[in-house]
Amino acid sequence: MFLLGTATTFAGAFLAACGEAPSEEVAKTEVPVGSAVVLDKFIIAQPTEGEFVAYSSDCPHQHSKITGVDGDTVVCPAHHSVFSIVDGSVIEGPARDPMYPAEATVEGDTVSAK
Numbered sequence: 001m002f003l004l005g006t007a008t009t010f011a012g013a014f015l016a017a018c019g020e021a022p023s024e025e026v027a028k029t030e031v032p033v034g035s036a037v038v039l040d041k042f043i044i045a046q047p048t049e050g051e052f053v054a055y056s057s058d059c060p061h062q063h064s065k066i067t068g069v070d071g072d073t074v075v076c077p078a079h080h081s082v083f084s085i086v087d088g089s090v091i092e093g094p095a096r097d098p099m100y101p102a103e104a105t106v107e108g109d110t111v112s113a114k
Contacts, residue, residue: 023114028052031111036069036085042102042113043074045085054104054113055088061095074099 024039031037031052036045043055043066055074057066064078073082073091081095088099102113 023112025110025112028106028109028111034072036074038067038069038074039113043085043099044104044111044113045074047072047086052104052106052111053085053088054102054111055083056100056102058100059095060097060100061093066099 022041024042024044026037026039026044028046031044031046033046033049036043038057041057043057045053045055047053058064059066059076059078059081061076061079061081064076066074066076066083068075068077070082072085074085075082076095079094080092081090082092083089083095083099084091088101090096090098105112105114
């Protein structure tokens with residue numbers, strides 16, 4: 001019985017992992033030009049008018065959630081790493097690696113990230 005339960009749990013986890021990645025969306029008008037919005041799992045930015053990019057809100061330093069937006073940068077509150085919304089690069093550490101890129105898709109009046 002234990003082996004059957006373990007196999008069922010493993011199969012469910014495997015299927016969930018192979019499923020479609022979660023996505024989030026926001027109205028294009030909610031993303032300021034030259035800045036960004038932080039959603040639950042993603043950051044959606046509009047570095048220049050009409051150009052949308054997305055990143056994971058998971059900080060590459062120690063995986064805290066990036067929550068702060070300061071103009072054209074985003075800030076992780078855990079250790080105050082600062083990242084550029086243009087390309088995700090580190091402006092100020094202790095983070096060494098850039099933000100994790102995500103896919104930004106524009107459809108009609110919304111922008112989604114996954």
